[in-house]
Amino acid sequence: MTNFKKIELFKPKHALLMIAMTTTLNAPSSRAQDTRQVSEPRLPAVCTVLTASQVYAEGLRQLDTARIQAALNACPAGQAVQLAANNEKDSFHSGPLQIPSGVSLIVDRDATLYASTDADLYDKGGKTCGVNAQKGRTCTPFITIDQARGSGIYGDGVIDGQGGQLVQGKSETWWQMARRAQREKNEHNIPRLIEIKKSQDITFYRIRLRNSPNFHVTVSQTDGFTAWGVKIDTPADARNTDGIDPISSRNITIAHSYIRTGDDNIAIKGGNGGATENVSILNNHFYSGHGMSIGSETNSGVRRILVKNLSLDGTTSGLRIKSDVSRGGVVEQVRYEDVCIRNSKRPIDLDTRYDRTAVGDKIPTYKAIVFDRVHSLTPGRIVLRAYDQAHPMYVSFAQSSVAANSPQLIQFANLQIAQKNITVAEQAENLVWDNPSSSVCANRFADFPVHTPFDFRPQLSSQQAQAYTIENVLRSTGPADKPLIDPWNPLSDELATATKLPVDYVVDANALADGKTQFNTVQAAINQAVLDGRQLLAAKSKKARLYILVKPGTYRELMYVPATAVPITLYSNESDAQKTKIAASAHAALLGTAYSHRYAAQFAQVDPSIQEMYASLKDRPVIGTSGSAIAWIRGHGFQAKNITFQNTYNKDQVDTNAECPNTVCGATAGTAPVVVVQHQAVALMVEGADKVQFENVRVLGFQDTLFLRSSAIAHTARSFFHRSYVEGNVDFIFGDTTAYFYRSEIKSLGDRSTSYVTAPNTNVRTPYGFVFNEVNFTHDGSANALAGKFYLGRQWFHTQKCTPYATINVASYRCTLADVDAYQAPLGTISKKVLETVGKTVILNSSIGEHIHAQHPWADWNKKGSLAFRPAQFSVADFWRNLQQAGLDPVQHLGYDSMESLAPATTGIFLSEFNNTHRVLPAAVSLQKNQVSEVK
Numbered sequence: 001m002t003n004f005k006k007i008e009l010f011k012p013k014h015a016l017l018m019i020a021m022t023t024t025l026n027a028p029s030s031r032a033q034d035t036r037q038v039s040e041p042r043l044p045a046v047c048t049v050l051t052a053s054q055v056y057a058e059g060l061r062q063l064d065t066a067r068i069q070a071a072l073n074a075c076p077a078g079q080a081v082q083l084a085a086n087n088e089k090d091s092f093h094s095g096p097l098q099i100p101s102g103v104s105l106i107v108d109r110d111a112t113l114y115a116s117t118d119a120d121l122y123d124k125g126g127k128t129c130g131v132n133a134q135k136g137r138t139c140t141p142f143i144t145i146d147q148a149r150g151s152g153i154y155g156d157g158v159i160d161g162q163g164g165q166l167v168q169g170k171s172e173t174w175w176q177m178a179r180r181a182q183r184e185k186n187e188h189n190i191p192r193l194i195e196i197k198k199s200q201d202i203t204f205y206r207i208r209l210r211n212s213p214n215f216h217v218t219v220s221q222t223d224g225f226t227a228w229g230v231k232i233d234t235p236a237d238a239r240n241t242d243g244i245d246p247i248s249s250r251n252i253t254i255a256h257s258y259i260r261t262g263d264d265n266i267a268i269k270g271g272n273g274g275a276t277e278n279v280s281i282l283n284n285h286f287y288s289g290h291g292m293s294i295g296s297e298t299n300s301g302v303r304r305i306l307v308k309n310l311s312l313d314g315t316t317s318g319l320r321i322k323s324d325v326s327r328g329g330v331v332e333q334v335r336y337e338d339v340c341i342r343n344s345k346r347p348i349d350l351d352t353r354y355d356r357t358a359v360g361d362k363i364p365t366y367k368a369i370v371f372d373r374v375h376s377l378t379p380g381r382i383v384l385r386a387y388d389q390a391h392p393m394y395v396s397f398a399q400s401s402v403a404a405n406s407p408q409l410i411q412f413a414n415l416q417i418a419q420k421n422i423t424v425a426e427q428a429e430n431l432v433w434d435n436p437s438s439s440v441c442a443n444r445f446a447d448f449p450v451h452t453p454f455d456f457r458p459q460l461s462s463q464q465a466q467a468y469t470i471e472n473v474l475r476s477t478g479p480a481d482k483p484l485i486d487p488w489n490p491l492s493d494e495l496a497t498a499t500k501l502p503v504d505y506v507v508d509a510n511a512l513a514d515g516k517t518q519f520n521t522v523q524a525a526i527n528q529a530v531l532d533g534r535q536l537l538a539a540k541s542k543k544a545r546l547y548i549l550v551k552p553g554t555y556r557e558l559m560y561v562p563a564t565a566v567p568i569t570l571y572s573n574e575s576d577a578q579k580t581k582i583a584a585s586a587h588a589a590l591l592g593t594a595y596s597h598r599y600a601a602q603f604a605q606v607d608p609s610i611q612e613m614y615a616s617l618k619d620r621p622v623i624g625t626s627g628s629a630i631a632w633i634r635g636h637g638f639q640a641k642n643i644t645f646q647n648t649y650n651k652d653q654v655d656t657n658a659e660c661p662n663t664v665c666g667a668t669a670g671t672a673p674v675v676v677v678q679h680q681a682v683a684l685m686v687e688g689a690d691k692v693q694f695e696n697v698r699v700l701g702f703q704d705t706l707f708l709r710s711s712a713i714a715h716t717a718r719s720f721f722h723r724s725y726v727e728g729n730v731d732f733i734f735g736d737t738t739a740y741f742y743r744s745e746i747k748s749l750g751d752r753s754t755s756y757v758t759a760p761n762t763n764v765r766t767p768y769g770f771v772f773n774e775v776n777f778t779h780d781g782s783a784n785a786l787a788g789k790f791y792l793g794r795q796w797f798h799t800q801k802c803t804p805y806a807t808i809n810v811a812s813y814r815c816t817l818a819d820v821d822a823y824q825a826p827l828g829t830i831s832k833k834v835l836e837t838v839g840k841t842v843i844l845n846s847s848i849g850e851h852i853h854a855q856h857p858w859a860d861w862n863k864k865g866s867l868a869f870r871p872a873q874f875s876v877a878d879f880w881r882n883l884q885q886a887g888l889d890p891v892q893h894l895g896y897d898s899m900e901s902l903a904p905a906t907t908g909i910f911l912s913e914f915n916n917t918h919r920v921l922p923a924a925v926s927l928q929k930n931q932v933s934e935v936k
């Protein structure tokens with residue numbers, strides 16, 4: 001060691017220029033990364049849904065091992081077993097599991113899979129698992145993926161290794177056992193959480209791993225591994241709990257993940273099984289742990305590594321390469337870009353003497369190591385220690401900085417700085433760091449994501465899905481707390497089954513009207529049916545229904561149907577619903593005087609029940625959303641078939657981009673610009689009417705196309721849409737009643753920045769809101785649709801004036817519970833009835849197009865920080881929890897007995913899906929013709 005020289009460098013009083021590199025010594029190639037084209041994964045199709053067991057045996061919870069393993073073994077390749085929980089208290093407990101080739105495991109957000117603490121279950125046969133001894137590694141892992149291709153672990157739920165819980169039958173936890181082994185200088189036999197071995201193309205997506213007894217994830221002798229959006233969360237003092245360790249593997253991507261743990265956040269190893277190469281570590285955040293590490297095993301080599309867009313906050317080491325003569329090898333072509341480090345003892349730590357007592361001839365060599373835009377914000381030791389002069393370290397720096405008062409240990413390191421090759425052992429005085437500015441890492445550090453149940457894409461279990469049949473959803477009506485059982489199966493009605501319907505009245509714009517059975521307008525025929533129905537009731541007639549046949553044509557009028565003594569069926573004999581259309585233009589901002597001017601003549605000589613509907617609008621300053629309905633249905637039992645209902649507001653001028661209020665839109669060369677203003681404009685409103693049925697109808701509009709409105713809060717009224725088509729762009733199916741859409745098409749239009757299919761404001765006590773079964777969700781090929789920026793829905797926070805769910809940027813802001821809804825800055829009040837408008841939508845067995853956001857199909861009601869904000873609520877558990885977090889006690893302040901009494905069974909589900917598929921349709925393809933294709 002005659003050439004050994006230790007040099008300590010400190011920042012001088014006067015800062016010099018930031019280290020800048022214009023050329024690279026032994027620079028890594030541009031392929032220093034995963035050679036695959038990696039993009040955000042998608043959830044696989046589900047073969048089986050398992051719900052959490054609550055079976056106990058002899059005081060202990062029965063393990064779910066056998067049924068989970070059986071489901072995995074029976075699952076076809078390319079599909080997944082899904083673990084689902086009915087509420088946040090449910091969980092799965094299991095012994096060791098093996099995921100077969102091609103099969104995946106999905107853990108739902110509200111579900112937790114716990115690893116058993118019974119050491120005997122993990123023992124490899126020597127009865128030493130759970131025993132500290134001279135020999136280690138005698139436990140099988142909790143989850144094994146071995147010699148598999150295309151397997152994975154997905155979901156927003158939790159896999160918990162229970163490292164901090166007492167091992168069954170012992171007085172120590174797994175972690176305490178590991179610490180004792182460290183003190184006694186022997187080996188701890190403790191199971192790892194997940195091991196991947198000799199596999200290809202394995203994916204981990206969004207899963208949360210916590211409390212592993214030992215390493216969380218090891219990837220050994222594997223070609224192709226992706227971890228995307230993974231959260232690893234284990235205490236900082238839990239020994240040997242590495243986050244993710246690629247070992248003798250290639251083509252690895254770890255992206256958009258959050259890791260805090262007790263050992264290396266990531267450790268890339270090149271052990272006896274071969275080199276590790278082509279690794280991309282992208283857009284991640286590290287917290288407690290030992291940093292972004294390479295080593296300590298490097299004897300087979302580590303090469304072509306890219307670490308980019310990484311924040312490290314509180315790791316003991318930051319960017320670390322560690323090895324020694326007992327396991328050393330060549331580490332080369334490693335590139336660190338855009339890295340921010342703070343609160344680290346050793347922010348840059350490249351050391352070839354990891355174990356000072358190690359013996360051997362495997363001397364570590366580090367070369368072509370590049371630091372580009374790497375910044376250490378707080379003082380910490382900089383270590384660049386090569387083994388000796390014969391084995392120097394080659395490192396380049398570009399646009400990087402280190403906090404003042406950061407000591408440096410540099411030995412046998414050849415550095416390239418500002419176009420100069422500097423052997424620091426000879427020219428140490430030339431190495432000067434710039435102190436990072438306060439803005440260099442602004443907004444780069446993120447809080448560790450808090451786990452809250454039910455988010456993203458909650459799924460029904462198979463058992464839960466059974467509650468969403470037509471018969472179940474439509475079996476009751478009336479007040480939700482005192483429902484009237486009234487079984488109704490609209491598919492057995494003659495509207496759906498008959499090829500020919502009776503005729504009582506005929507509407508034909510081109511025929512001579514007689515005012516009795518022949519009419520030129522639809523409203524005139526309905527008016528006569530209202531009058532005749534009242535007479536039939538008075539005469540105690542047995543006639544159960546009146547039928548209006550509408551001849552093909554476009555009827556430019558409003559259509560109001562009041563409560564009727566005898567229900568009405570309105571239909572056309574043309575199977576193409578586009579040929580028979582009721583259309584008019586009205587919008588929420590239309591002045592009452594303008595509405596009266598347009599439509600007064602239509603309602604001059606009609607029944608008082610219809611006149612009352614018109615009169616309720618004509619004297620308003622503006623007619624409002626509900627007043628804009630072209631077809632307004634109040635009559636129980638109303639039916640329509642083969643008819644189009646259209647609000648032509650904006651349709652006559654522009655068919656898509658209507659998101660530029662008070663601005664000029666739609667101008668083309670040589671034409672005058674068109675001013676387009678966006679307002680709510682309802683095509684069809686069903687208000688308080690029960691057992692309303694639509695067969696092969698088309699409902700056309702833009703914003704707020706279809707309004708389904710109950711007559712009173714928490715009062716169930718039922719609508720049914722079969723083989724029908726609804727289109728719009730924002731909140732275009734909305735309301736608080738129960739509606740079932742079956743074998744229909746729902747189409748999103750336009751290129752707005754955000755678009756929501758549904759906006760339910762169902763009361764928390766109403767059993768069902770909107771249910772879609774075997775429905776195609778399609779789009780018109782607009783740019784934002786193709787970008788997947790649209791949503792299945794958001795829950796309408798109806799009549800709300802302030803939010804208790806988030807703070808507002810107003811001094812002294814408060815939103816408290818009261819009998820009224822009001823806001824006058826900075827104080828507001830919100831009522832119980834508004835809090836209870838939770839909104840319910842469930843989608844089953846349907847095809848969802850590319851326009852819907854694949855990971856976040858459900859949106860909050862407006863942005864956080866606004867008065868109108870409410871977080872998406874997927875279940876009554878969310879509702880309950882949100883109230884508590886807002887400082888509202890559900891029992892004391894709102895008078896609920898319990899969460900279960902508020903919404904038991906399936907009524908506790910607000911937003912969910914089951915067995916849906918995502919299908920990409922060409923932009924030119926649409927199912928909007930009269931016969932809507934069934935989902936196969």
